[in-house]
Amino acid sequence: MSQEWNIRSRGHVCTICQKPLVDKTPVVSALKETADGYERFDCHPECWKVQERDWTPFSQWDGVYLAPVKEVRQEPLKKEDAGELLRQLVTLDDPAMKNVVYVLAVMLERSKILVERDAKEQEDGTIRRVYEDRKQGDTFVILDPRLRLENLSEVQQQVVALLSGEVATEEEQPSADNETQPETT
Numbered sequence: 001m002s003q004e005w006n007i008r009s010r011g012h013v014c015t016i017c018q019k020p021l022v023d024k025t026p027v028v029s030a031l032k033e034t035a036d037g038y039e040r041f042d043c044h045p046e047c048w049k050v051q052e053r054d055w056t057p058f059s060q061w062d063g064v065y066l067a068p069v070k071e072v073r074q075e076p077l078k079k080e081d082a083g084e085l086l087r088q089l090v091t092l093d094d095p096a097m098k099n100v101v102y103v104l105a106v107m108l109e110r111s112k113i114l115v116e117r118d119a120k121e122q123e124d125g126t127i128r129r130v131y132e133d134r135k136q137g138d139t140f141v142i143l144d145p146r147l148r149l150e151n152l153s154e155v156q157q158q159v160v161a162l163l164s165g166e167v168a169t170e171e172e173q174p175s176a177d178n179e180t181q182p183e184t185t
C-alpha cells in the first residue's frame, strides 16, 4: 500500500441501512483497509451489530453523531489555521512531510481539536494512528514515525513556521515536467 495516511469524512447516513444518522445519538465508526486506502463505515450501533462481515476492521470506535451546524465558528483563529494546515498536508500526501504531519496532529490533539481513536503498530515498528476531528468528524489516518525526542523541537519549529506562513505550502509542480528529454541523434 502506497498511502501512509488518509482522510475519510464522517458519513451522514448509516453505511449499512442508508437511513440518516440522528443528531447526538451513538454511532459506530470503522475503517476497512482496501487496496487504495480505507473505506469508512458510520453506522447505527444496531445495524453494525447485526451485519455479517467477512472482514476485520482496521479500526473501530464508538462515537456520537453530531449533525453539521451552520453557526459561526468561535475557535481561536490559530486552531482553525492548524486544522486547515493539517488537511492541506494530508491531502498533499508527501512522505517528506510525515514528521510535520504527525507533530501537527499531536498538537491538534492537545488543543482538543482531534481525538485519537485508535493506534495500530505496523510490522516496521511505525504506528498508524487514527484521529477524528471532534466537531466535523473527519478521520485522519496518520503515520507515527516514532520521532526521537531530540528531533521533536526541530519539527515543532517547522510546524510553527508553516503556521506563521514563513514557508509556502502550495503544491509543487510535478517534477515529471522537468525531466530532460532524451537526446536524439
Ligand SMILES: [Zn+2]
Binding pocket: 014, 015, 016, 017, 018, 019, 043, 044, 047
Ligand atoms: Zn442503520
